[in-house]
Amino acid sequence: MNKKLLILPLFALIAFQACQNKTNQNADENGEKPLRLVSPDFNADSAYAYTKAQVDFGPRIPGTEAHQKCADYLVAKLKSFGAVVSIQGEKTQTYDGKSFQLKNIVAAFNPDKKKRVLITAHWDARPFSDQDTDPANHAKAFDAANDGASGVAVILEMARQIQQKQPDVGVDFVLWDLEDYGKANDETPDETTWCLGSQYWAKKATATGYKALYGINLDMVGGGSAQFTQDEISRQAAPNVVNQVWDIGNEIGYASYFTKIPSGKLVDDHFWMNKAGVPSIDIIHYNDNSGFYINWHTQLDNLANIDKNTLKATGQTVLETIYREK
DSSP states (O other): OOOOOSOOOOOOOOOOOOOOOOSSEEEOTTSOSEEEOSSOOOOHHHHHHHHHHHHHTOOOOTTSHHHHHHHHHHHHHHHHTTOEEEEEOOEEEOTTSOEEEOOEEEEEESTTOSSEEEEEEEOOOOSOOTTOSSGGGTTSOOOOIIIIIIHHHHHHHHHHHHHHSOOSSEEEEEEESSSSOOOTTOOSGGGTTSOHHHHHHHHHHHHHTOOOSOEEEEESOSBTTOOEEEOHHHHHHOHHHHHHHHHHHHHTTOTTTEEEEEOOOOOSHHHHHHHTTOOEEEEESEETTTEEOTTTTSTTOSGGGBOHHHHHHHHHHHHHHHHTOO
């Protein structure tokens, strides 16, 4: 993702808390009252294993064998959890003139329920490490363990839990393709060389009249010392959803991750979800002082830098949000 920053206010960083309790009864921040969650226990070990499974295919660059094998794996996994799965897409041209078969992976749980929530992440890998500190690495592919695989892994673990305990609402998961094959420093309106999968989905969703209560996009949700700030698009398009998710994250013990700090305008997949009429937010490792995840688009975005505590904080917060819907 490029997600050019249009507004860059400076805010002080908040100190990070220690890793969180992994049980289904988290204590509050003072350690006084055990909190009984309404959601199943999100298993961080399982999410980590799903991250590794994707990374083991190699960089999931569109048009490669690794990309196809990973697509097959994701479809099979989601079907095994009881989802109704389809692949959405068409031949799509990237900014450099290349053409790829776009493959958004759509998985629906309880498709007959009218009240639905939409949870998304991208599954493709950027073809080059253009943010690496060593220019010699700029043309090299990278593992995309956090920027890609982590969000998908959180979704897979949520899907596994939903199979075992159904929430009161229907859940749609969409795994975006061709999200990260954009032009660096894209100056096009709305940075349209990026997020090609969600752009395609938004057109189809608008045409079919798709509706959901809200959408949550997961992006880089497995890095150490992650800080999820509240970006401008999320705050403007879906302020109630931002407040709901961040309040839940704070309530169940993850205040060091879900920091109530506003940040600048980031054009990510949630931008296009909002264009389709679904009030949507972005959970993304970013703050205005230090920018994106430290290993963003570098050779160091690998499995060694995935933190199970961050996967847990993200997954449990989003699961709890889903299961509180009635």
